[in-house]
Amino acid sequence: MGDFEGPLDALLFLISKHKMDIFDIEISQLLAQYMALIEDLSGDELEVASEFLEMAARLVHIKTLALLPRHEEEAERLRSELTGELIEYQVCRQVAAALREMQTPLPHFVRPEQPQPQRPYAHRHDATELARAYLLATGRRQQRMPPPPERFRGIVGRRVVPVSARIRYLLRRLRRHRRMDYNEVFDGGERSERVATFIALLELIKAGRVRLSEDDQHIILNEGALRQYE
């Protein structure tokens, strides 16, 4: 994707471009810049793009958790995990650069092995060794195939759903009905819309404008908390 080796490479580029502190990443800012970057890059290489989308989802996840009152610790943990990965990858790039310098332009030439009279293999093995080796090679094989590009078509449809629009939508509905069925809020709509709705909901909860019912089934409007968004 573009000239980037991967999403970590892209993030390091953004961090350095915007003079951010790698030890204190500002997730919201980074997410916004990262999304803009992905927008700029061509979306032709879908397989590579999947890794970039995964990182986008991860940044959204961290940001989302940071908005939840009781999940700040978890958000901080995930954020420092990402920081660790970025630092590790930055070191990896520095080592790669050092190796590039060490590579000598003039190679040594070596000889092919001089033909020798063959002596037969002298060891004997038990056939059960083969069965074990076969199991080792096949038995715990991991599914390595990346998901087919088609699976990402829906995601890369690129519909922009502003969170603010979903906040207005939720407040409008709540003003009329005072409470809404939690699941109904997420019914239908595209994935990006549902994610935006979810973040909007988190925003409203954090701001104390709405709350969830005891059984988590309903969203309830906190009276007197309407004005600021009207």
Add this chain to the structure above:
Amino acid sequence: MNELQRKILAILFASGDPIGGDRLAEALDITLEDVDKLLLTLSDWLSDLDMPFEILYLGGQYQLATRRELAPIISAALDTRRAAPLTQASLEVLAIIAYNQPVTRAFIEQVRGVDSSSIVANLTQKGFIEEVDRLDIPGRPIAFGTTPLFLRTFGISDLSELPDPHSFSAQPMPDEDTADAHMPQDPDQMDLEL
């Protein structure tokens, strides 16, 4: 050149590939220390004679190779195509393996954040890395390590000659405007585009 050195030179010559000092010791029925000593003087002797090849010491193994300055004429005569320089991705994978071996492909991908299987396959095929074993961890994944060709390519005799890892470190970016920045409370900044 004494008789033992003559034999050692013959073995290195015929082998082509790097050969362990222990194997030379066994074949010649002498100690490893003797082998190392004999190779040192043999090496000096070859260079005094201005021979076009030299003895390389690569991770405990010895290999005969032509001197670097002769590479252009050999390339021309044997019509060898110059190997394409290693790509950034290949160098990154080599860096991870060199400093952490034995390492699994999963580890490499974790550090780089991208699928690296084709690069690992390519480096294996070119002989810079090789399977060393399966690790004794669940799933028994295959682990990779670097080869003598890796050492030769980067002009070192031993992994300990790799640049000190502590000389590499994350550079903190200037923190001028980090103070005011935490979660923006303006919802318009959170437009989502998935």
Add this chain to the structure above:
Amino acid sequence: MNELQRKILAILFASGDPIGGDRLAEALDITLEDVDKLLLTLSDWLSDLDMPFEILYLGGQYQLATRRELAPIISAALDTRRAAPLTQASLEVLAIIAYNQPVTRAFIEQVRGVDSSSIVANLTQKGFIEEVDRLDIPGRPIAFGTTPLFLRTFGISDLSELPDPHSFSAQPMPDEDTADAHMPQDPDQMDLEL
């Protein structure tokens, strides 16, 4: 040894195979007569120094090779490499071929998830597997099968005697029994046959 002779020696060294005098002449931009003359004196010089290798002249082509009297010591040193027991990776490739033959290299790599071309080449060279056919699928890839040497080495007379791998499915996991999870080092299984 002058500079031209040094270059010729380097080219012969790196080539391994016989190389035509005309090719040397072209690479060095001298005449064929000059090449022949230079090689004659080079040959004398090598033998005066009692070098363990010499220049062979065969049908207009030159080749560097070790002197005949050194063959036994070279064999002694290099045979240990050839006689080394099969590695874990080799056993796996062999098992995949044995249970699925005829199989292509692509199939082997798909099962193992790593490039296995050098292992396949090595097993072919050792005579455990051979090309059996080209498969009747697009690209007509080469397929490999096991040889009689393979059967002998594993003590079976027929492929039908291969143990059912699934009867071993209750294999010790590495964390339970690491010793057994590696290749058996049971000395009984490694007895030399000679």
